[in-house]
Amino acid sequence: MASITLDLSDTQFQKLQDLATVHGVALEVLLKASLEDWINSQKSEFVDAANYVLAKNAELYQRLA
Numbered sequence: 352m353a354s355i356t357l358d359l360s361d362t363q364f365q366k367l368q369d370l371a372t373v374h375g376v377a378l379e380v381l382l383k384a385s386l387e388d389w390i391n392s393q394k395s396e397f398v399d400a401a402n403y404v405l406a407k408n409a410e411l412y413q414r415l416a
Contacts, residue, residue: 367381367382
């Protein structure tokens, strides 16, 4: 498993700790879950954009085929 080190301001770190406490999870669990959600949303946005372009240009692609 890979690891990463981040430099955070004291304020950022405290906000993350507070958020983890509110949700009753360890800071590491909160960060991993947040990162996974962000990665998945990026994939979803790309797929949505690609599908939009394909649908919008379907007739053009058919003529070019």
